Amino acid sequence: MKSKTEIIKKLIYESKHLVVLEGNGLTQENNYPSFLDDDWSYRIEEDYGYSPEELLSSTYFSTRKDRFFKFYQEEIICEREKPNAAYQALAELERQGILKAVITRQIYGLCREAGCQNVYEFRGNIHRNFCSKCRRSFTMEYMRENKIPTCPDCNIPIHPDIRMFGEMMENSIVSKAIEQVATADVLIALGIDMNSSFLNKLYPYYKGDKLVLIKSENHFMDYQANYTAYGKISELLPKMIK
Numbered sequence: 001m002k003s004k005t006e007i008i009k010k011l012i013y014e015s016k017h018l019v020v021l022e023g024n025g026l027t028q029e030n031n032y033p034s035f036l037d038d039d040w041s042y043r044i045e046e047d048y049g050y051s052p053e054e055l056l057s058s059t060y061f062s063t064r065k066d067r068f069f070k071f072y073q074e075e076i077i078c079e080r081e082k083p084n085a086a087y088q089a090l091a092e093l094e095r096q097g098i099l100k101a102v103i104t105r106q107i108y109g110l111c112r113e114a115g116c117q118n119v120y121e122f123r124g125n126i127h128r129n130f131c132s133k134c135r136r137s138f139t140m141e142y143m144r145e146n147k148i149p150t151c152p153d154c155n156i157p158i159h160p161d162i163r164m165f166g167e168m169m170e171n172s173i174v175s176k177a178i179e180q181v182a183t184a185d186v187l188i189a190l191g192i193d194m195n196s197s198f199l200n201k202l203y204p205y206y207k208g209d210k211l212v213l214i215k216s217e218n219h220f221m222d223y224q225a226n227y228t229a230y231g232k233i234s235e236l237l238p239k240m241i242k
């Protein structure tokens with residue numbers, strides 16, 4: 001009998017259009033904070049007096065720049081781990097021509113950092129920082145080292161290229177991602193539960209019958225997926241590639 005890993009590996013290599021959804025379970029496994037993590041939210045609220053959603057909001061950015069950047073620098077863009085083996089496996093699958101697209105609403109840019117190029121980032125990427133007026137670009141070091149990172153030419157604070165809470169997602173990215181899902185024959189969701197709003201936004205467009213969930217824990221709605229594998233994604237996914 002074939003193991004689950006082998007079955008999913010076969011699906012991956014027989015796919016014509018493989019699309020992967022990066023979920024918070026994967027970024028958390030790589031030790032990046034998740035806005036869905038209650039423990040983290042609780043700790044942030046204790047330390048800063050507001051929830052992570054309030055702190056990373058357009059309102060807070062425009063009214064309390066000093067506090068916004070304190071939270072942003074201490075909790076969001078501080079130095080963290082490199083993309084783990086799961087991300088490396090995704091990059092390898094893309095190089096092999098198997099993986100056609102990654103869709104994410106994570107802001108940490110881990111897929112791109114690992115080497116994936118075709119990434120649809122619903123909420124942007126903390127590694128891109130432009131002045132909204134003159135479009136000059138700024139490094140992560142600049143964002144980390146200046147109390148309120150400001151464009152020296154325009155004298156306005158730099159808005160990181162992320163969609164803050166209260167800001168619209170870019171429609172063109174969402175519709176391109178939907179096209180990818182509609183074309184996919186195999187759809188793999190990494191670290192995502194069936195009831196996640198992210199999956200529920202995209203899943204209705206999927207026409208295939210090979211939805212694969214790879215994640216750490218069992219959830220009662222997982223039966224709705226066609227294939228499931230449980231464990232550390234950074235251990236499972238590398239075993240599913242050649």
Ligand SMILES: [Zn+2]
Binds near residue numbers: 131132151154
């Ligand atoms: Zn400027």
